[in-house]
Amino acid sequence: MIAAVWGTGEFGKYIKQYFNNEKISVEYFIDQNRDALTLNGTQIILLPEKYLEELDIVLIGMLKEIPFKDVVKKLRMAGINKIGIVPAYIFMSGKEISIKDIFWLDLKKEIMPYLETNIIDSCNLKCKGCTHFSNLYTNNSIYDIELFKKDLSKLEENFNILYFRLLGGEPLLNPDLVQYIKITRTILPSTDIRIVTNGLLILQQKEDVLFHVMKQYNISFDISSYQPTRKIKHSIIKKLDAYDLRYRFSIDIETFNALLTMHGKNNPQISQEKCFNRGCRFLREGKLYKCPLDGLMYKYKEYFGIDNLPIDSGVNLYMDDFTGRINALDDAISLCKYCSEKPRIFKWDVARKPEIDDWLDC
Numbered sequence: 001m002i003a004a005v006w007g008t009g010e011f012g013k014y015i016k017q018y019f020n021n022e023k024i025s026v027e028y029f030i031d032q033n034r035d036a037l038t039l040n041g042t043q044i045i046l047l048p049e050k051y052l053e054e055l056d057i058v059l060i061g062m063l064k065e066i067p068f069k070d071v072v073k074k075l076r077m078a079g080i081n082k083i084g085i086v087p088a089y090i091f092m093s094g095k096e097i098s099i100k101d102i103f104w105l106d107l108k109k110e111i112m113p114y115l116e117t118n119i120i121d122s123c124n125l126k127c128k129g130c131t132h133f134s135n136l137y138t139n140n141s142i143y144d145i146e147l148f149k150k151d152l153s154k155l156e157e158n159f160n161i162l163y164f165r166l167l168g169g170e171p172l173l174n175p176d177l178v179q180y181i182k183i184t185r186t187i188l189p190s191t192d193i194r195i196v197t198n199g200l201l202i203l204q205q206k207e208d209v210l211f212h213v214m215k216q217y218n219i220s221f222d223i224s225s226y227q228p229t230r231k232i233k234h235s236i237i238k239k240l241d242a243y244d245l246r247y248r249f250s251i252d253i254e255t256f257n258a259l260l261t262m263h264g265k266n267n268p269q270i271s272q273e274k275c276f277n278r279g280c281r282f283l284r285e286g287k288l289y290k291c292p293l294d295g296l297m298y299k300y301k302e303y304f305g306i307d308n309l310p311i312d313s314g315v316n317l318y319m320d321d322f323t324g325r326i327n328a329l330d331d332a333i334s335l336c337k338y339c340s341e342k343p344r345i346f347k348w349d350v351a352r353k354p355e356i357d358d359w360l361d362c
């Protein structure tokens, strides 16, 4: 079979070099623009070109910059019926790429490049202005595990979910984290699945069951580098390396953004285009939201007794035409008007007594 790689960047070159299968020969690059006709002796083709008729497979590296929905649509129109996504962690590992590493898209389903959910709402760190309002939750509110399973299955039946992050709050506070991991991997066998943590509880894992399960189920950590995390970073690395787990630390987090306004007069297009939640989809208790802010705003309103912010735009997963409604979340929602086009930046800190202004731009 003849394959092409999408993109001529470093990831594309890596796929060309390291994809190894005796039945599939990678013979082309495909790109949106072309400065040269070849790259390292391999022909570069543009869409649409006659060569696509000869192609059986296209491989795409999982980079967040790639507009997957658009790219897959174009490839489908060019007659490509087999498209595989190569996870970013393979690229980072420098290993050979085998067939089983690849997420082969089910082209009858829609594409959802990124999804996240809170498996617990509270957190042990309580950052001032937490974008998930975790410092407003006083009890351990947890996503019911049976509902989580049902909701995720419903989404998976209709979408190729490329990347899924379990977060909170602090997911390591959820006593059933191991069960959530097993359920998630069973429903999403090929998705890049990560647990987002502030890292502070990693050293306290007693039986290390979590690490064995993460290794077995191919799950990695995304660790947010707050000041208290950085103090124990060396020990965290030592522990995770001992279990041969995959992990990555974020850049050092020194500041947070306060993006809410009460006037609702911002340009929603500009706000959402500049938004750090751009491209994010948030799953919560039977609904899919454009972003965690929309899904969790109820807590801010309830805690501070606010009634002038819009009701949420979450899509009920059990309504007719919910996939169409989910695709419409690509457009701005009512809440985007309340998000600043230029958020206030403040120094990261913990706030055990939250104030309404912690989230406000002005």
Ligand code: SF4
Pocket (backbone or CB within 6 Å): 123, 124, 125, 126, 127, 130, 131, 132, 133, 134, 135, 168, 169, 170, 198, 224
């Ligand atoms: S560590 Fe993350 S979830 Fe916890 S309070 Fe801070 S920002 Fe929120």
Ligand code: SF4
Pocket (backbone or CB within 6 Å): 271, 272, 275, 276, 277, 278, 290, 291, 292, 293, 294, 333, 335, 336, 339
């Ligand atoms: S409401 Fe819109 S602008 Fe605000 S965080 Fe969500 S996506 Fe971004």
